[in-house]
Amino acid sequence: MTAHATLAPLTQAPPPTWAVELRALGALAGPLIGANLLQMAVFAVDVVFVARLGPVEFAAATLGVFFFHILGFGLIGMVGAAEPLIAAALGRRVGAVRQVRRSFRMAMWLAVLGSLVVIAVLNCAAPLLRLAGQDPAVAARAGSFCRVLSLAVLPAVFAALIRLTAAALGRPGWALMVTALALGVAVLANWCLVFGNAGFPALGLEGSALSSVIVSTATCAAYVVILLTDRRLRRYRLLGKWWRAEWSRMAEIARLGTPIALGWMAEGGLFGGAGLLMGLISVAAIDAHAVALNIAAIAFQIPFGLAQAAMIRVGFAFGAGDRAWVARAGNVAIVTGIAVMALSAMVFWAVPHWLVRLYVDPAREGAVASLAVALLGIAAIFQLVDGAQAVAAGVLRGVQDTRVPMLIQIGGYWGAGFGTALLLGFGLGWGAAGIWWGLAVGLGVVSALLIWRWNARERLHLSPHVA
Incomplete structure (x- = not known):
């Protein structure tokens, strides 16, 4: 299948039969499933490198990643409430471009506000883990890990928002391509930063966290480039007038997303x-x-x-x-x-x-x-x-x-x-x-x-x- 076919627009017309709907669902879900599986491989890369650092470091990373994922996925779930609003606007067709842009913009605002909360919690990981009865040495290392990892929150949430928005707008294939890129970056960044290869300093556990920051930032940057260059996505001008507030739309996203x-x-x-x-x-x-x-x-x-x-x-x-x-x-x-x-x-x-x-x-x-x-x-x-x-x-x-x-x-x-x-x-x-x-x-x-x-x-x- 060519890239053009993979990224072909998905119709918003009512399908006449189950078979037609199944094909439309498969065309949309296929790249998203592939991207999800590749994301699991990205997580596995981190585990493979950190596991070689020793039991305390591995335990600290396990606790830190759990903290990051449960908070980060929660925030992604909240801002992802923009997607049913975007899909409904596309289904209505009338004024769709403006409505899509409003929902996307205010979901970005909500991502920034929510990320500040998640970052604050991650920076308190060490005392929270000690309160939970975890080993003090593990809690201390997890706290250091989470402080670095907190820098990945905002780009990770932005990337997830753009990914689903692009899928709703008929470009699900980008999710698969960008996540494949992220996997390569994860392998290279961990190899360089955890054990100090290619002239980089050996940062150990913090190097793994920094590699996650690099992967999230690179993923977000790739999606931004796609928004600015993809012909179908560009017509929505999703990054236009990002400073304009639409408080009622933000409240609607928060109501659905919380x-x-x-x-x-x-x-x-x-x-x-x-x-x-x-x-x-x-x-x-x-x-x-x-x-x-x-x-x-x-x-x-x-x-x-x-x-x-x-x-x-x-x-x-x-x-x-x-x-x-x-x-x-x-x-x-x-x-x-x-x-x-x-x-x-x-x-x-x-x-x-x-x-x-x-x-x-x-x-x-x-x-x-x-x-x-x-x-x-x-x-x-x-x-x-x-x-x-x-x-x-x-x-x-x-x-x-x-x-x-x-x-x-x-x-x-x-x-x-x-x-x-x-x-x-x-x-x-x-x-x-x-x-x-x-x-x-x-x-x-x-x-x-x-x-x-x-x-x-x-x-x-x-x-x-x-x-």
Whole structure:
């Protein structure tokens, strides 16, 4: 496929059939899924280099990256609420250029304000980690790591905003190309700065954090160049009049985006909390949890990309006021997400030992390997519900419904999920497997309730007002 074909404009016209909608969804989701998978490789590069620095440095980086990701992804979720507004404006067509520019501009303003808060928290990482009972030496190194890493917050959020905006405007292929560039920069920057190659100073842990800053800045710069040079994107003049305030639009983005941010943080916190529970069992449980979770996270990038694309497709239909199109776009996305994750679940069931061997040598770490294989069997089940809840949340964002889904996520993840993990893992003595069954229960509850809400959208007045 040529670059021109990959970047071809995506129609905002109502598709007449499920097959046409599926093709449109695939054209939009494919590059986003590819970019998500490449982003996982960027994260893996950091892990590979930092792991060689020693256990204290690796633990510090793990805690620091978790801090950064849960706060950063929350902020990206907030400013990403501009995307359903942009998609709806494109669906309405009338005055779309001005509305798109307004939403993008005020999302940028919100990114700046939110980044100041995230940066302040990251600079307080060391005392916060000590309050959480972490080892003082690890907390101190994590604090130093986070101070450098905080410089990556704003360019990372800007890059994510531009990426989704470009996708909504018919240029999803840029996400794949730019993230491939980021992977190359990550390898080179870590190689130079962590161990002092090519004449650079050996900065160790701080070098890894600085490489993340460089990667985020380079990614953001690449997207800015694309906005200024891509013929289709340039017509929207997204960076024009960036100083002009539209307070009502910013408030609308914050109203839609705050629940998205809290929902994402609740899900990330659930898996982080599960890791802490594993630490109460054994070191082997922590390692097996990390291996199985990494494998599951790679598979999750597919429904996550589908959810991003589905939000845009449903947003087009919502803006056009076409209820039949809304239903078709959402249903196609949910069915596709479940079908894809059913395939990944089959792989988890069929060849778990092969997957675990990519991370752990069973001959040397037999306890970790066998437990990771057992956890993958449970992951095969929650793959289905995890994919379903991700896409269902995406289609609901497309109709600008975020507050109740947030309440469902918080209640499902922490009430049903974490509560069941505690009960099964410790109350009934199921150990690590019980904790993962708790994750499956939480994801299942959220999935069922979000799909119910989507199917009940007419009764709940979530469909477009225009017939």
